[in-house]
Each structure stands twice: as structure tokens, then as C-alpha cells.
Amino acid sequence: MDRRNFFKSSLAAGAALSTGRARARETRSILPEALGLLYDSTLCIGCKACVAACKRENDMPPEFLPRTEQPYWDQPLDISGKTLTVIKVYRHGTMDKKDQEENGYAFIKKSCMHCVDPSCVSACPVSAMQKDPVNGVVSYDKDACIGCRYCVAACPFGVPRFTYDQTFPQINKCQLCKHRWKDGGYSACAEVCPTGATLYGKVTELKAEATRRRALKPGAATTYPRGKLGGPDQSYPGVAAKYVDRLYGETEFGGTQMVFLAGVPFEKLGYPNLPPRSDAATSETMQNTLYGGLVMPIVFLGALTYIAKRNVKDDEQGGHHG
Amino acid sequence: MNETLFDLQRDQDEFAELARRLQISRREFLQFCTAVTATLGLPASAEAAVAKAVEKAKRPSVIWLHFQECTGCTESLLRAEHPTLEKLILDVISLDYHETLMAAAGHQAEAARKAAMKANKGKYVLVVEGAIPLKDNGIYCKIGGQKAIDMVKECAADAAAVIAIGSCASWGGMPSTDPNPTGAASAAEALGKPVVTIPGCPPNPYNFLAAVVHFLTFGKLPAVDQLGRPKFAYSRLVHENCERRAHFDAGRFAMEFGDPGHRQGYCLYKLGCKGPETYANCPTILFGDAGPGTWPVGCGHPCIGCTEKGVGFAKPIHQLAVLKNVVPPLSYPRVVEEQGGTSFAAAAALAAIAGAAAGGAAMLARNLGRSAEEKPAEKSE
Numbered sequence: 001m002d003r004r005n006f007f008k009s010s011l012a013a014g015a016a017l018s019t020g021r022a023r024a025r026e027t028r029s030i031l032p033e034a035l036g037l038l039y040d041s042t043l044c045i046g047c048k049a050c051v052a053a054c055k056r057e058n059d060m061p062p063e064f065l066p067r068t069e070q071p072y073w074d075q076p077l078d079i080s081g082k083t084l085t086v087i088k089v090y091r092h093g094t095m096d097k098k099d100q101e102e103n104g105y106a107f108i109k110k111s112c113m114h115c116v117d118p119s120c121v122s123a124c125p126v127s128a129m130q131k132d133p134v135n136g137v138v139s140y141d142k143d144a145c146i147g148c149r150y151c152v153a154a155c156p157f158g159v160p161r162f163t164y165d166q167t168f169p170q171i172n173k174c175q176l177c178k179h180r181w182k183d184g185g186y187s188a189c190a191e192v193c194p195t196g197a198t199l200y201g202k203v204t205e206l207k208a209e210a211t212r213r214r215a216l217k218p219g220a221a222t223t224y225p226r227g228k229l230g231g232p233d234q235s236y237p238g239v240a241a242k243y244v245d246r247l248y249g250e251t252e253f254g255g256t257q258m259v260f261l262a263g264v265p266f267e268k269l270g271y272p273n274l275p276p277r278s279d280a281a282t283s284e285t286m287q288n289t290l291y292g293g294l295v296m297p298i299v300f301l302g303a304l305t306y307i308a309k310r311n312v313k314d315d316e317q318g319g320h321h322g
Numbered sequence: 323m324n325e326t327l328f329d330l331q332r333d334q335d336e337f338a339e340l341a342r343r344l345q346i347s348r349r350e351f352l353q354f355c356t357a358v359t360a361t362l363g364l365p366a367s368a369e370a371a372v373a374k375a376v377e378k379a380k381r382p383s384v385i386w387l388h389f390q391e392c393t394g395c396t397e398s399l400l401r402a403e404h405p406t407l408e409k410l411i412l413d414v415i416s417l418d419y420h421e422t423l424m425a426a427a428g429h430q431a432e433a434a435r436k437a438a439m440k441a442n443k444g445k446y447v448l449v450v451e452g453a454i455p456l457k458d459n460g461i462y463c464k465i466g467g468q469k470a471i472d473m474v475k476e477c478a479a480d481a482a483a484v485i486a487i488g489s490c491a492s493w494g495g496m497p498s499t500d501p502n503p504t505g506a507a508s509a510a511e512a513l514g515k516p517v518v519t520i521p522g523c524p525p526n527p528y529n530f531l532a533a534v535v536h537f538l539t540f541g542k543l544p545a546v547d548q549l550g551r552p553k554f555a556y557s558r559l560v561h562e563n564c565e566r567r568a569h570f571d572a573g574r575f576a577m578e579f580g581d582p583g584h585r586q587g588y589c590l591y592k593l594g595c596k597g598p599e600t601y602a603n604c605p606t607i608l609f610g611d612a613g614p615g616t617w618p619v620g621c622g623h624p625c626i627g628c629t630e631k632g633v634g635f636a637k638p639i640h641q642l643a644v645l646k647n648v649v650p651p652l653s654y655p656r657v658v659e660e661q662g663g664t665s666f667a668a669a670a671a672l673a674a675i676a677g678a679a680a681g682g683a684a685m686l687a688r689n690l691g692r693s694a695e696e697k698p699a700e701k702s703e
Contacts, residue, residue, distance in 0.1 A: 045645050046654065047591070049573030065653075077655040089654040105650055108657060194575055194592040195642060236642050270657040 024285040027254035027278045028117040030203060034136040035176060036114055036257030037190060038206040040213070041269070042099045042241035043197035043224060044107040046087055050189030050198055051076070054085045054111075057177060057188035078110065081163035084174045085111035085189055090269055099241065099263030106262060108269040109198060111189070112159045112174035113249065114138050114257035115278070120151035120160055122280035128171075129160075136203075136257055137178055142170040156253060156274060186228050193226065196236070201229030203257050210247050210261055216240035254278035361532040361607060362544065362554050372539050382538065383438050383446040385477055386420040389463050389470045390497040390506050391452030395488040396422050398524035398609075399531075415447070415534060421465075432466045439480060447537065448481035450474060453490040453497040454512040457505025474512055483543050484509065484517040487530055492519035492550070493631035500636075510550060518543045519550040523628035523635075526607055529555040549631070551601070559646060560597035560625050563605040565615070566590065579622075590619060594640035596627030598647070 055062065055074065062074035063082045076083035088110055093103035100106075118138050121129045128144035129151050131137070140160075151160040151171060163169040177187045185191070190200035199206060206229060216222055218240055226234035241263060248266045249259035252274040262269055290296050355373040386396075400423075417423060418438035419431070426434050438446065452470075455462040460471035468476075478484050486509040489495035497506035510517050520530045533552050536544045544552040561567065569575070569589040576584035576593055584590075591598065597619060604617045604625070619625050627633030627643070637643075 046650050047570060047573055047575075049575060052573030073653070075653055075655075077659050086655060088657050089650050090657050091650075095649045107650070192573065192575065192577075236640075237638075238642070268657070 025281050025288060027281040030116045030255055031134065031136045033134050034203040034257050036203040036206060036259065037187060038199040038210055039109045039260050040197050041106050041108055041262035043195045045195055046107045047194060048087050049192040049194060051086055053188040053192040057180065058084055060084065079159065079161060081161045081172045084172060085109060088270065090264055101264050101268065106264040106269065112138060113157050114176060115253055116256060117254040117278035117280045119154040119156060119279045122284055123150040123154035125150065137176045139175045139178060140171050140173060145171060156279065191227055196224045196226035199225060199229060205229045206259055210259060213261060214243055218242040251276045358532050358535045361528045362536055372535060381414060381416040383418050383442040384415045384449060385418055385435060385438060385446055386449040386451065387474060387477060388421050389452030389454050391488060391490045393422055394524040395451045399527045439477065443480045445482050448477050448484045450484065450486045450491040450509040451488055453494050453506035453508065455504035456507045456512065462504040471512055474509065478513050483537060485533060486510065486517050486519045488525055489521045489523045489628055489634060492521035495523065496635050516550050518546055518552065521551060521629040522602065526609060528607055555603045556601045558601065558603065560600045560602050560604055564597050564619060565605060566619060584622060590624040593624045594642060595619065595624030596633050596643045597625040598643045598645045599633055600625055600627040600630045602629040
């Protein structure tokens, strides 16, 4: 390849790339039949029934505080390879009142968000992480997993956790109790929640319920459903709460199938502000651009070959003459 | 106060006299004193003072009025299983007027009340059982032709102390539930002044007896909270001492009556237990002297909050309670869990290593430059 031909092919490759941009991946939108949870921090009483039920239904071992001399209680500090959901507390000052930012406290649930456009699924090199094409539940296949832990690094919420202490480790994360569906069951955390703070249902219906709650005047009498939306009526009368004006999970990272209401700003509850565009969309666009039709790698290889060949030729000629 | 029961037991004669009067053994009498002292939360040494006061003090005259009620408070006092209780009610105090218990009837009864009030002016204890109707000038409850409101005011005027027994007299209770057609009000509202209240439906007899014995022993009624409830009995939530509390903390709830969780004694919060918003000593003192588990939650029914205004008879029995816990337990994980701090020794060691590394790097860089400079110099030589 002479110098002229090299520039020619480079130009052609550039043209191919500019048309390749049309394949850039947009953030996916939510599935119409998506299933999820609505967690209302103002209803949560911190009883941790969800944590206990989750352990029981998912056959998880108890977790004791580090350096505890008397390991009697399951006391996970965060989600882990042994704990799929946990209730945390926001504490401030004198902790006078619940759901108050200053001198108050609030409960918050931590578990898999079941993102609309999950980074873990995008990052997984062997498709061990899968998003259900109908209900959008993000699940994990331990037989396909190679243990690379890319999902652990990719998740913006730090959800997938690796069982480092096991001989044959695996990833553990909430799978929305999909193993209970066949018997007509649903997420154990929502089933046992005594106040309906964790509510199971279709995301569209959960969002409608959240909209209804946000529209209520704080202090007004209302009813709260419990368990499962569309299931047997377990609702109970309550009083409307004062919310921060945000439904977390509506737009964050392209949206999540677990949505939150709270009386305290979400940054304080460990849920960061995230852009509406998902990391999966950004990284896959970059990859599609770089590797689209393998044009860029071939061009790059061509350039490398040209440089190498030119140098090697000089060397050979030098050696010949020498 | 420093006298012990042993000192008292030497006074055999006094106890023999007491035993004759109460028709009980010395042992039974001391058992009663111990029980009352424990209910009051007083130190063990106070038993002696209680025993002495009960034994020696002139029995205070008690006038017991009944208004809008079911007589359940009186019944609970009389039905107690403790073998000597009814004797003590009648012998520790001089019950001069009590519509359920007195032998007199009609004008005789009212005359007895007036006579007792006159004889013990400023010294008798007035006990009010039942709410007092205030609507339409209080015409909805009359005793001997006298309106309840007039009667309670007349009796309270010269009383040394007023005790409201039961939820009706304490805050209105059942008769005051919406729409409250008779305008039923508490004794404190009717009298326009705070009184000691022993709420409950029915209240625990020991809470009442302990308040009376406190009055006998120390000459004043026990310390009360802002609602007039003795602090020894009503300062803790039912939830705090509940025998099912461990199930609440572990997230084990009975979902409906008779389900496996209910049979295994799980927490009744989800069935509407009002324990988390009701102040009472039911879980510790129990009812009826019949052994462990003899109280509503122990028997498998959620607490209905009978002692608490705005909860008992106001909220539906199976409505969820509001948690009055002051703060969440410390064992709960924080949003950002604090990591262990760095010790001084570890920080010093780290600083030493970092310093050595920085120094080494600087020396290396300088030597590199020097050797580069030195090499041409060697050539020129």
C-alpha cells in the first residue's frame, strides 16, 4: 500500500463511520407490562419485616455485625452476597420527627432497582444478567456467569454483590422473587409489609398510585393499599404524608422499575441524582461506533501494518547494504 | 423507710390485731404490701412503710360515684383472683358510699353519703367512675333526682383527693365516642381541674389500689403525667414491654386470625394492635392474677388502646397504629455507614512510608539527572 492508497482508504473509513453514527443506541423506554415495587418512605415504620421475609424466601443466611461477640441477630449493614434488601435509617440531629430533614429521621429501602435500561445487563459479557423482555425483571443465571464482576462495577446503585467468601462464588441480587410467581406468589417484601410501604404491581399502576398520593393534601384522610396492586384488597385508612416533589426512579438513568416516594430529599437517603440517559446507552453507542462493521479496527490495523512495514523495510534495506 | 419487713415482723401483737381485723394471715398481708410496692415501682425498703401505713392509718373515707358507665371498673376490682383483695378494698379503705356495694338504698344511701362528707370534710377520697354528660345542662344522668354534674361538683368540693377510675371518667371513654349524643365528658372536664386518672377499660385494679396506698403511705397521690395518669403505671408504651416485641423486631407478623403466624404467637401489629401508641403497664402487670399471658395481646387479640384518648373506641380495632417510638434503634444501618476511624499509629506508619517513598523518588530523580550530566563530563576529561 502506498501513501496515496492509505489516505484513500482512511477517507472511505471516515465516511463509513459518519453513516455508522445513525446506529447510536438511545436509552430504552419502559416495557408496558413492567413489574416493580413502590416504596413509600413516609409509610415505612422500620420493622424490617421485608428484610426477614426476603431472607426466608430467598434462602439467605443471616449476617452478623463485624466483630460481634454474640451473633444472635441478623443485622446486615447493607445489601451483600447474603442480603438482598435492607432498611436503612437517615439520622439528623435530635431525630425528633419522622420524615423530617432537619432534626429528623427517615427509613429507606435498598434493593435492586430493576432499571429500564440496566447497566449490568449491558456490561455482562456472557449474558448471565438478563432483562425479561415482558416484565422487565433483571435476573441472573449463575450457570452462565464467569465471575468477572463487571456488573458489580457497572451498576450505578451498587446492587449486584459477589459472594467472595464462598468456594464457588456467585452474584446475588434481588430478582423480584420471580421464583414465587409459579405458585401465585409475588415479592415477599411487599407481601409482608404491614403498612404497604413496599407495594408490588405493574409499574404503570404503581406510578398512578404515586401520583395519587402526591396530589393529596398533607394530613388529609386517605386509604393505602397493601401487598399487591390488583390483588385482594388489603387497604387500610391512613393520613396523607408530605412528600418531596419527586418520584425517584421515573427518569433516573432512563427510569427504574422500583420507584420511591419520600419526605426527605433523596440525595440524603443515598439515592444520587442521575442523568436521564443511561450508561448502557452511552457505552453501547461508543462501542457500536468504534467497532461498527469492524471498520475502525481494520483501519487501525492497516495503519499499524503500514507503519510497521515501512520501518521493517528500511531495516532490511540497511541490513542488505550493510 | 429504712425499716425492713423483718423489723416489722417482730411486732407480733400489731399483726395479730391486724389479722383479726382483716381476717387474713400475716403472710397474706405482707404479700399484698409487696405486690403494691412493686406496682408503684418503689424500692423494697418501702414495703415496710407501706405495711405500716396500711396497718396503722385510720382507714380513709372513700366516696365512689357512678355515672355513665358499665360498672366494669368496680367489677374488675371485685373479681380479682387475689384471695384477699376484696377484703382489703373494704378494710384498707372505708367505703362509705358505693352504689353497687352498699347495703343502703334510696334516700338512706344519699343520707349516708352526705353524712360521710360532713364527718370527713376535707379528708375523704372521691372516686369517680363513668363519664359525666354535659349536653342540655346535663339532664341525661341523674342519681336520686340530682344531675351527675351537680353531684360530682358537690362531692369534689370538700374532697382531699379526686381519682377518676376507668377510661370514661378519665377522658370520656365509650360514652364520648362520636357523635357523643349526651356530651359525655371526663371528671377533669366536668370539674374544670386536673384529677388523677386511672384509665383502662377496665383499668387494672392494682394501679388503682397502688394509687390509694400511695396516698395512705405518703399523704399525697403519686406523680402523674400531663394527662393525670400515675407515672408508675402509664409511662411506658404497651409495645415497649410486650412479650411479642421480639417478633415485631424480627418482622414476624400474624397476617390474619388463626393463621400459622397467629398460632405461633407472632406480633399482632398487622391485625391493628394499638400497643405502639398506647401507654399502659398491661404487659408487665397482667390481669386477673391468673399467671402468664393473661392480658389481651397475650391471649392473641390486638390491643385496642382502651387507656388512650383518641385511640380506644375512636380508631377502628383493626386500623394500623401510629408508632410513637421516639427514635429508631441504634442497631439500624445508616444510609452511609461510618467506617472505623484511623488510629494514630496507623496514620503515623502510613505517613512514614509515604515520606520515605517521596524522598526516595526525589533522590532517584536527582541522581538520574546527575549521571546524565556526569557522563559527558567524563568524556571531556
